[in-house]
Amino acid sequence: MTVERVLIVVPARDEETTLRGCLESIATARAAIDVPSTVVVVLDACTERSEEIARGFDDVLVVDRDHRNVGRSRHDAVCSGLSTIEPHPSRVWIAFTDADSAVPPLWLHEHLAAAAGSDAYVGAVVPRLAELDAQRRRSWLGSHPPGATLGHVHGASLGVRADAYGHVGGFLPLDVGEDVDLVARLRAVGFLITESERHPVITTGRLTGRAPAGYAAYLHDLAM
Template sequence: MRAVAVVIPAHDEEALIGLCLASVTRAVAYAREREPGLVATVVVVLDACADSTPAQTRRWPVETVEIVARSVGTARRIGVAHALATLDARPEDTWIAMTDADTVVPRDWITHQLDQMDAGIDLLLGTVRPVFADLSARHAAYWRATHHRGRPPGNVHGANLGIRASVYAAAGGIPDLVEHEDVALVRATRALGARERASDVHEVETSGRFTGRTPAGYAAFLERVHVWIDVPSLAAPGA
């Protein structure tokens, strides 16, 4: 028997959490159709939420954990620990799939990761694309021109990151960081010599907002690119 644990940190995501959980629920159902014996759990970690995110989350077939850490690293770490404690499978047969509450995953998001697990991969770096409707036309065109299907760059995104549970444990797990917790985990995993692969087959779609929930997350990256592309005077030296 093998298992998959989906972990999603959430802080005040009432506008987007429903779309996220709808897509994750569909991906879990699709994986179970293909593999009836698959054990799966979805854990949403509600971190210091002051809006309706908790109420909306509980409408879905997921586990919830409430914390007040205001730290995405802590939220992911607690979520993984909670998920693994509920699964009755060996760590080497358990896959951890991470995403974010402002992200929509494709139907084959889990099945593709399990295929990589079957191929001996321990760490999977998935690609992320922004919601183009949230961007300017120039920004969206730039993204399309610089991202080519079949050539994943191997960037680290907590919104699309998968890892074998035994390797996760050996790497020390996700550290309690308010940002770049995903990068720290990947660095520790690489130090172990784990088998790694980058893939855009299971690419996810993340909000194109410029104000995110972490200081240096995907939203901050999009804002920097936007300033550089659409407001060149602000990006110029000395501006």
């Protein structure tokens, strides 16, 4: 099915140090595709400058919530974005990333390539290695040969056709693992999923994250 609109969803909770870079990287990726796109940033219980930064981008839809729950935030952003665009959900592709991450220039190209033959896309996420201490950097490099990220689901590099998303009920209100849960439900009903390590999203190397048992916790445990 031809994609007529791309909806890019970014949840943020107190991400003033990384949000601008995230949105700038998305702007570069949007400029590299011919399909019209919409960006939605959902600010969940933000108490610092994230709102000011997000509203500084003229073509970004900003949604303010107080869920303190990433699953609800992502779902609200999807609903808000879909309400502003015209194509049928079967012709809308939703791309997800996180506010502490930066997408590569061809990230949306990779999503659209997957959309040509699949219902969802699971991409790779790698940390900013310069932000890791030497022990964790060695551990990460030693445990990630080519192919190691395949099979791992990350909300920072995830895509799905809007009608498939709606068919399974979208993200559930989970504090963590909402991305893994969504992909599991898509697989369970037979939707086709493409996995790729091409054009990985770069995420922060911080060791204390917003979600319990999330990617930051994984990086923290590398030292063990």
